[in-house]
Amino acid sequence: MRRRNLSVVLGTVAAHNPLSRPLSRADVAARVGLTRAAVSSLVDELIGRGALTETDTAPDGRVGRPGRALSVSDRGPAGLGLEIGVMHLGACVVDLRGEPRVWRRAERSNAGRPVGQVLAEVAxxxxxxxxxxxxxxxxxxxxxxxxxxxxxxxxxxxxDRAPNLGWHTVRVADHWPDPDTAPEPENEANLGALAEYWNAEQAAETFVHVSADAGIGAALVIDGQVFRGARGFAGELGHIPVHPDGLRCVCGARGCLEQYAGQAAVLREAGLAQHDPGPAAPAEAGDPVALLAERAGAGHPPTLAALDRAGRALGLALTSAVDLIDPDGLVLGGTYAELAAWLLPSVRAELTDRVTVRPWAPEALRSSALGRRGPVLGAAQTTIRRIMADPTLLSVG
Known part of the structure; x- marks a missing residue:
């Protein structure tokens, strides 16, 4: 019960608008329905754990002592998010308010490199x-x-496997300098979806988040929780067949979405195959997504045609998701967000043409404002969300 009450008090302070009137212990007690004495004890513990701070407020002209204002600490507890991409490494630290305080990114070609070498650089x-x-x-x-x-x-x-990195059955702690501080791995699409849910101004409760880098990943958020599937393998949208007798995919099947809407496929169709990073690309290789956006913005016909083709293939795959799941929304994240100006029209057209057995509004499809930062931000904020749910995870003093 105390753990729950600590979470309720911390959440109440976190939800308070810091630009409005300062929040006191008495205000918290009134909002959560506990006695002032109980709230005061809980606040003292949260201050001791570094989760809350309490400061004097300026006199407001009334008789009596100045008030005391509670706020979530911008020092002390923090979460560290790390990311391994095919062409980069990333790190992000967020404070207990969920605010990013540290960003790091290093361009690296990680496909095919030894696992130990990659994880040593991440460490x-x-x-x-x-x-x-x-x-x-x-x-x-x-x-x-x-x-x-x-x-x-x-x-x-x-x-279990990361085909675009060449990984199979990798236990992260086995390659980390200090196994006790090894990070918990999670699928980047799931973390990107959670970041969208936690940070978007008007996030849907149930939505599909689709992102792309070298491959295509998707995550399904249901009532604010990522659906992982029976064994954690849910979200492989990139290997949904959109042309059953189509191109052979690296997974062994034919006609997978990645062969029509993946980065390599779009570059190939745009006549820019030489800019595909591939597994042997140097760390200083240029950004192919930025190049696609530049060419599309300049009206380059092959690039526009390639993005239209990718959008229609993506729309075809998402039609299956809409019919099966009935989500409130669809979100394009990762590199797709940076190409949204050219992808969204053809994705919407395909959905409008094919989603006919249930209501579907074109505005339910949108791009993410987080772009490629979504997964590493979601990774960092995962720790913060756990602390907010259980402040006893924090040490005292």
Whole structure:
């Protein structure tokens, strides 16, 4: 019961608009329905755990002592998010308010490299991010790693396969300098979807989040929770067949969505195949998505045609998702968000043409404002959400 009450009090303070009247202990007691004495004890514990701060407020002209204002601490507890992409490594530290305080990104070609080498570089990036966080008065309470692969429910800490990296059955702690501080791996599409839900101004409760990098991933959020499937393998939208007798995919099947709407496919159709990073691309290779956006913005016909084709294939795959799941919305994230100006019209056209057995509004499809930062931000905020649900995870003092 105390754990729950700690969470309720912390959540009440976190939900308060800091620009409005300061929130006192008495205000919290009135909002949560507990006695002032009970709330005062809970607040003292949260202050001791570094989750809340309490400061004097300015006199407001009334007789009596100045009030005391509660706020979520911008120092102390923090979450560290890490990311391994095919062409980059990333790190992000967020404070207990969920605000990003540290961003790090390093361009790396990770496909086909030894697992130990990649994870050693991620660990070094994590150490740099944590050092910068400490200088800001933050202490990392948890670490989560976004990976472009399948992370099963069991065993914990394992990446079952990440085909675009060349990984199979990788236990992250086995390759981490200190296994006790090894991050918890999670699928990058799931984390991107959670970041969208936690940060969007008007996020739907049930939606499909589709993102792309070298591959295509999707995540289904149902009532604010990611649906992982029976074994954690849900979300493989990139391998839904959109042309059953079509091109052979790296997974062995034919006609998968990735062969028509993946990065390599779009570059090929745009006549820019030489800019596909591929597994042997150097770290300083240019950004193919930025190149596609530049060419499309300039009206380059092959690029516009390639993006239209990709959008229609994506719309075809999403039609199946809409008919099966009946979501409130569809969100394009990752690199798709950066190409949304050219993808959205053809995706909408395909959905409008094919979704006929249930109501479907074109505005239910939109792009994410987070873009490629979604997965690493979601990774960092995962720790914060856990703390908000259970403040006893924080040490005292």
């Amino acid at each position: 070094a990036l994590a150490a740099d991010a944590e050092a910068e966080a400490r200088d800001l008065g933050l202490r990392v309470e948890g670490r989560v790693l976004a990976v472009p692969g399948v992370v099963p429910n069991e065993p914990a800490g394992q990446v």
